[in-house]
Amino acid sequence: MAKVVSRMTPDLITQSYVVEAVKGMVVTTRQLMRNLFGRKDIVTVQYPEDRRPYPARARGKHRLMRRDDNQVRCVACMLCATACPSNCITIVAAESADHDIEKVPSTFEIDLLKCIYCGFCEEACPCDAIRMDSGVHALPTVTRKAQKTAKIDLLSLGSPSIASQGGQYRAHDHEGTQHGRSGH
Amino acid sequence: MHLTGNPVLDVILFTLLKLVGFVFVFVMGMATVLTWVERKFSAFMQNRIGPNRANIGNIRLGGLLHMIADPIKMLTKEAFTPNTPNPWLFRLAPFMAFVPALVVFATIPFGPGDLQVAPLNVGILFIFAIGSLNVYGAVLGAWASNNKWSLMGGLRISAQMISYEVAVGLSLCGIFMIYGSVDLQQIVIGQDGTWFGIVPKWGIFAQPVAFVLYLACAIAENKRAPFDVAEAESELVAGFWTEYSSMGFALLALSEFIEVVLIGCLGATLFLGGWQIPWLVEGTGVLAGKMYLFGNLVPHLQAHAWYLVVAQVAAFLIKAIVLIWLQLTIRWTLPRFRYDQVMRLGWRIMLPTALVNLVVTGIALMFYERF
Ligand code: SF4
Ligand code: SF4
Numbered sequence: 001m002a003k004v005v006s007r008m009t010p011d012l013i014t015q016s017y018v019v020e021a022v023k024g025m026v027v028t029t030r031q032l033m034r035n036l037f038g039r040k041d042i043v044t045v046q047y048p049e050d051r052r053p054y055p056a057r058a059r060g061k062h063r064l065m066r067r068d069d070n071q072v073r074c075v076a077c078m079l080c081a082t083a084c085p086s087n088c089i090t091i092v093a094a095e096s097a098d099h100d101i102e103k104v105p106s107t108f109e110i111d112l113l114k115c116i117y118c119g120f121c122e123e124a125c126p127c128d129a130i131r132m133d134s135g136v137h138a139l140p141t142v143t144r145k146a147q148k149t150a151k152i153d154l155l156s157l158g159s160p161s162i163a164s165q166g167g168q169y170r171a172h173d174h175e176g177t178q179h180g181r182s183g184h
Numbered sequence: 185m186h187l188t189g190n191p192v193l194d195v196i197l198f199t200l201l202k203l204v205g206f207v208f209v210f211v212m213g214m215a216t217v218l219t220w221v222e223r224k225f226s227a228f229m230q231n232r233i234g235p236n237r238a239n240i241g242n243i244r245l246g247g248l249l250h251m252i253a254d255p256i257k258m259l260t261k262e263a264f265t266p267n268t269p270n271p272w273l274f275r276l277a278p279f280m281a282f283v284p285a286l287v288v289f290a291t292i293p294f295g296p297g298d299l300q301v302a303p304l305n306v307g308i309l310f311i312f313a314i315g316s317l318n319v320y321g322a323v324l325g326a327w328a329s330n331n332k333w334s335l336m337g338g339l340r341i342s343a344q345m346i347s348y349e350v351a352v353g354l355s356l357c358g359i360f361m362i363y364g365s366v367d368l369q370q371i372v373i374g375q376d377g378t379w380f381g382i383v384p385k386w387g388i389f390a391q392p393v394a395f396v397l398y399l400a401c402a403i404a405e406n407k408r409a410p411f412d413v414a415e416a417e418s419e420l421v422a423g424f425w426t427e428y429s430s431m432g433f434a435l436l437a438l439s440e441f442i443e444v445v446l447i448g449c450l451g452a453t454l455f456l457g458g459w460q461i462p463w464l465v466e467g468t469g470v471l472a473g474k475m476y477l478f479g480n481l482v483p484h485l486q487a488h489a490w491y492l493v494v495a496q497v498a499a500f501l502i503k504a505i506v507l508i509w510l511q512l513t514i515r516w517t518l519p520r521f522r523y524d525q526v527m528r529l530g531w532r533i534m535l536p537t538a539l540v541n542l543v544v545t546g547i548a549l550m551f552y553e554r555f
Binding site: 024025035041 | 225228229230231232233396513514516517518
């Protein structure tokens with residue numbers, strides 16, 4: 001059913017626009033004065049000095065997780081590199097010394113200039129090896145050259161913190177069963 | 185005032201003094217400060233802080249140093265010239281916009297007597313004649329840019345400025361009829377005194393409709409929001425100055441601010457009594473006018489108490505600044521008009537209103553003189 005929208009027919013005073021314009025100017029001037037004397041309503045955050053905390057689920061710079069025994073969790077399955085829409089993950093796989101694990105990455109690089117921080121890599125990873133919860137975002141640089149270093153070698157960088165082991169593994173922990181991989 | 189003793193040299197020196205003092209110090213200074221004030225002003229209106237990062241050491245002065253930082257940035261940037269068949273025209277255009285905007289200040293009386301750079305008896309006509317040259321700068325710049333956005337902006341600007349030129353001229357005709365002159369100094373002298381000892385005999389009280397029309401049309405001619413269809417960031421990238429960078433851009437931007445100052449000064453002269461201080465002193469204007477009428481180019485400021493002259497110049501500057509403030513408030517309050525709305529407003533509302541105002545003024549003047 002069609003809804004009849006009643007059109008506003010402003011009177012001549014409103015249509016002349018002068019009164020309405022003055023009303024608007026009163027509002028802006030009031031705001032100007034409030035902020036000029038006392039800065040009451042200013043919402044600007046002076047960014048580099050004052051920061052607001054990122055939301056808990058913000059996607060920041062990537063980090064690679066480690067196992068409890070400090071090995072890299074990543075098994076070089078290439079799922080993240082495949083999922084990545086900007087093709088910025090470079091992984092070179094190597095054989096693992098640990099007989100339980102088939103492969104480990106020998107290099108794991110992400111070109112942060114290409115990365116769009118979509119989080120697909122994090123989603124794709126079957127081992128919870130790559131996370132974007134570091135809370136650090138890639139910093140801008142003044143020159144293009146400096147950005148060449150934007151490719152971060154996550155392995156050499158090491159993981160900033162050791163993630164608590166999640167998912168299935170944690171459940172085993174609680175049951176008191178020891179998984180074969182731990183305890184070297 | 186005797187500066188050297190040689191009358192010819194005196195005239196030249198005094199003119200130069202006025203030129204530097206008014207046009208370069210006040211007008212240019214004001215335009216430069218406006219680049220900062222406008223950003224700060226709009227920021228506070230929108231609950232932001234505005235520019236405050238430019239600093240020397242730890243001294244920031246609330247962003248005042250942006251006035252210095254901006255020109256440095258502009259000067260060191262690349263002066264890009266687009267691939268155009270008319271690179272010279274492209275370079276010339278900003279100057280064609282900038283120079284007329286400055287020249288018109290010559291006829292503005294900023295104080296009594298000879299405190300006017302060029303005492304022209306065609307005053308306001310000169311301002312219109314030179315002021316409308318401004319459009320050439322914008323149009324030629326737009327055309328020489330060899331860019332369709334610029335061209336669209338240029339087309340719009342020529343249409344808009346020509347239409348509003350008509351309305352602004354007609355809106356001021358009432359003032360000329362009342363004060364019987366187009367000489368700005370004479371108009372200011374005519375605004376001396378008060379009605380019934382309360383209301384100053386200012387143009388704004390004699391011609392309130394004309395004041396609103398003047399302000400609206402002048403802002404439209406200056407192509408600033410709410411009439412910024414020529415720049416129209418949301419439609420035309422940046423309109424006629426899309427291709428400008430570096431100092432070319434700075435000149436265009438600065439000429440816009442100079443016009444803001446011009447609208448303020450002209451409005452103060454025509455509608456707010458110029459340098460007249462209401463209630464305080466009456467008849468000083470007449471005295472100054474007499475001195476001027478006798479054709480003494482070398483000013484007789486000694487006839488005035490010097491502090492009175494200073495107070496009157498200050499009064500003029502304050503009135504101009506109030507109008508500049510009003511323009512900034514309008515610019516940051518009202519939403520912009522669509523292009524067809526601008527044209528309709530100009531031809532179908534502003535122009536008829538100005539004409540009706542003219543007729544009413546004429547009838548009123550006739551009765552006033554009869555009875
Ligand atoms: S966040 Fe997206 S773009 Fe960046 S590395 Fe991961 S998958 Fe690639
Ligand atoms: S980070 Fe995860 S998805 Fe990427 S290669 Fe390693 S295990 Fe596979």
